[in-house]
Amino acid sequence: MTVIRPAVRRRPSVGHLVAYAALALYAVVSLYPFAWMVSGALKNRDEILRGGHLVPRQPTWDTLVETWSRLHFFDYLLNSLRVTGLTVVGVLVVYSLASYAFAVLDFPGRRFLFWFFVALLFVPGITVLLPLVILENKLGILGTHLGLVLPFVNGTAPLTVLLLTNAFRSIPRELHDAARVDGAGEGRIFWRVYLPLSRPALITIAVLTAVPTWNEYVLTRVSLNDESRYTLPLALEMLASGNVPRYNEIMAGSLILVVPVIVLFLVAQRYFVNGLTGAVKD
Amino acid sequence: MAILNTIDPLGRPGAGPSQRQRRRTRRAGRRSRRQWLIGYAFVAPAVLLFLVMGLYTVGYSVTLSFAKWNGFTPNWEWVGLDNYRDLLYRDPTLAPELRAAAWHTAIAMLAVPLGTVAVALPLAVLLNTIRRLRGLLRSVYFLPYVTTGIAVYYAWRYVLEPDGAINLLLRSVGLGSVARPEGWLADPDTALATLIVIIIWGGVPVAMLLYLAGLQAIDPHLTEAAQLDGAGGVRVVRHITWPLLVPITAAITLLGIRDTMQGFQIFLLMTNGGPGGHTDVLGLQAYQLAFFQNLSPTLGVASALGWLIFLAALLLTVVNARLLRSSQ
Numbered sequence A: 001m002t003v004i005r006p007a008v009r010r011r012p013s014v015g016h017l018v019a020y021a022a023l024a025l026y027a028v029v030s031l032y033p034f035a036w037m038v039s040g041a042l043k044n045r046d047e048i049l050r051g052g053h054l055v056p057r058q059p060t061w062d063t064l065v066e067t068w069s070r071l072h073f074f075d076y077l078l079n080s081l082r083v084t085g086l087t088v089v090g091v092l093v094v095y096s097l098a099s100y101a102f103a104v105l106d107f108p109g110r111r112f113l114f115w116f117f118v119a120l121l122f123v124p125g126i127t128v129l130l131p132l133v134i135l136e137n138k139l140g141i142l143g144t145h146l147g148l149v150l151p152f153v154n155g156t157a158p159l160t161v162l163l164l165t166n167a168f169r170s171i172p173r174e175l176h177d178a179a180r181v182d183g184a185g186e187g188r189i190f191w192r193v194y195l196p197l198s199r200p201a202l203i204t205i206a207v208l209t210a211v212p213t214w215n216e217y218v219l220t221r222v223s224l225n226d227e228s229r230y231t232l233p234l235a236l237e238m239l240a241s242g243n244v245p246r247y248n249e250i251m252a253g254s255l256i257l258v259v260p261v262i263v264l265f266l267v268a269q270r271y272f273v274n275g276l277t278g279a280v281k282d
Numbered sequence B: 001m002a003i004l005n006t007i008d009p010l011g012r013p014g015a016g017p018s019q020r021q022r023r024r025t026r027r028a029g030r031r032s033r034r035q036w037l038i039g040y041a042f043v044a045p046a047v048l049l050f051l052v053m054g055l056y057t058v059g060y061s062v063t064l065s066f067a068k069w070n071g072f073t074p075n076w077e078w079v080g081l082d083n084y085r086d087l088l089y090r091d092p093t094l095a096p097e098l099r100a101a102a103w104h105t106a107i108a109m110l111a112v113p114l115g116t117v118a119v120a121l122p123l124a125v126l127l128n129t130i131r132r133l134r135g136l137l138r139s140v141y142f143l144p145y146v147t148t149g150i151a152v153y154y155a156w157r158y159v160l161e162p163d164g165a166i167n168l169l170l171r172s173v174g175l176g177s178v179a180r181p182e183g184w185l186a187d188p189d190t191a192l193a194t195l196i197v198i199i200i201w202g203g204v205p206v207a208m209l210l211y212l213a214g215l216q217a218i219d220p221h222l223t224e225a226a227q228l229d230g231a232g233g234v235r236v237v238r239h240i241t242w243p244l245l246v247p248i249t250a251a252i253t254l255l256g257i258r259d260t261m262q263g264f265q266i267f268l269l270m271t272n273g274g275p276g277g278h279t280d281v282l283g284l285q286a287y288q289l290a291f292f293q294n295l296s297p298t299l300g301v302a303s304a305l306g307w308l309i310f311l312a313a314l315l316l317t318v319v320n321a322r323l324l325r326s327s328q
Helices: A005-010 A014-041 A045-050 A062-070 A073-104 A110-122 A125-139 A146-155 A157-169 A173-181 A186-197 A199-215 A218-223 A232-240 A247-281 B017-027 B029-064 B082-090 B094-129 B134-147 B150-160 B165-172 B191-217 B220-228 B233-262 B265-270 B282-291 B299-327
Strands: none
Touching: A014 A247, A014 B094, A014 B134, A014 B150, A045 A247, A062 A073, A062 A247, A073 A110, A073 A146, A073 A157, A073 A186, A073 A199, A073 A232, A073 A247, A073 B029, A110 A157, A110 B029, A110 B299, A125 A146, A125 A218, A125 B029, A125 B282, A125 B299, A146 A157, A146 A218, A146 B029, A157 A199, A157 B029, A173 A186, A186 A199, A186 B029, A199 A247, A199 B134, A218 A232, A232 A247, A232 B150, A247 B134, A247 B150, B029 B299, B082 B094, B082 B299, B094 B134, B094 B191, B094 B233, B094 B282, B094 B299, B134 B150, B134 B191, B150 B165, B150 B191, B150 B265, B191 B233, B191 B265, B220 B233, B233 B282, B233 B299, B265 B282, B282 B299
16 A cells, blocks of 8 residues: 555646545635625625625725624623533533443433433424423523523533543543542542543533534523623624614624634634544544 | 444443442442442432423423413413314414425425535545645535524525625626526525525535545555455445445434424524525424414414424434435
């Protein structure tokens, strides 16, 4: 294999050129709406109405700056960060504990509980949305950030439990038993052995939780009333709800909403991609 | 995604704690009871959260599906299976609406997984053949996944406007006859197809990544041995590559079916069922019955529709898993 391959690879074959052309084409498809999002956000009101070019004739930061300040986007950004952050922390704490129990500990009902959590994957969100709102109203947490975080955490249960139980399972049992012999309790083994060794899986879960939570719209829409508690998707919707859509401002708002997740993705990409693909490679 | 290799993570023979600890159980009953308590302590937060947030809502929703209620009157009016009957055939307005929505959902459910696989698989194969720029391209392709949601839907709406970038592009390359003067989402002929394309656009990233990982897991010696034995490209793909990619395709299809069946956010934000109900889907209908009927007693019907969606999703998943398993 090492003898044959370099010789083939040295000259760029027609096949390779075709491959690169096709891949470049899909890169354009993939980026197309983002390109127009950036373009729209840099146009002023007159130019957005004229439509047309991808490259703005008179690019201006004013649209971004105005959208940011006029709509108090900073407050909404903080709300979004708060809801997403609390959800991620909640998911990591609650389900790493549960997954550790499923993967390592033994107790009656373990198997039943595990499958129970996984089966929840099939209950559509819309089916329980209305009772959830009614329940939260009774508990007095409807319209609060806690009222979003609790169902968000609960909603990630199936995939998180699957992924984390799997990650903990792949840690050699001998490590657990050795720590046991050294006198460590389960809590200590969990904290000092299993959590550090599962860092990539935990980061994967964190990103897989953060991204949809950041973008969540439906539950947030039906439960939040108080504008001061709005998250970015609702702020963006407010911006877009005028009679005549001002697309330059909507695109500026969209950009503000999208940039943090892109940054997060780029930072955590290595773990994230490995975590996702690890599911196949095993 | 984890479904791929986690068909039963608790059931690997010999690897589990159960056998070992069962032996221990016999040895020291008291210690094992302490072990149990530790186990329960670890799962307690998850179970507690579910009891509060999950069990109540599921139970409530099931019960409500057998009643009529508008959300304001103190008492429910019990109607048994009437809600289900109304939805399926009896109510002269609801039943046809439901049928139309079910039809749109079915089209999307078929088209989304097919389209996702048709784009993602060749993309992954191509990406696997190149060395340079692979990482960069993978990140670029992955962008739609992390941004899926309201922001990117607005960007698409902007692009799909009557004077938007898509029509502009078509006119500038001489395909003006294909352009939609009313915009792609306001035209009854194109609205549903356009939404399906956007859902595929958002679903390709994960599928592409899974395929890429699957391709890279294939032992190159295997393909080379086959080539040395005289197998051509087509045969290598048919007999070596494809069989290894079947489980990934199964997972992608299942996830696609589930998401299309249950999801409706894109329909809500981009068309809200319009124009003229041409993009109405089941999830959207349940949402509107539950939240936008003011004082009409539609909450029970909304719940019943939710459970019909659940049953359909479950049924489809089981049938699909069976079919794919038998074809493997």
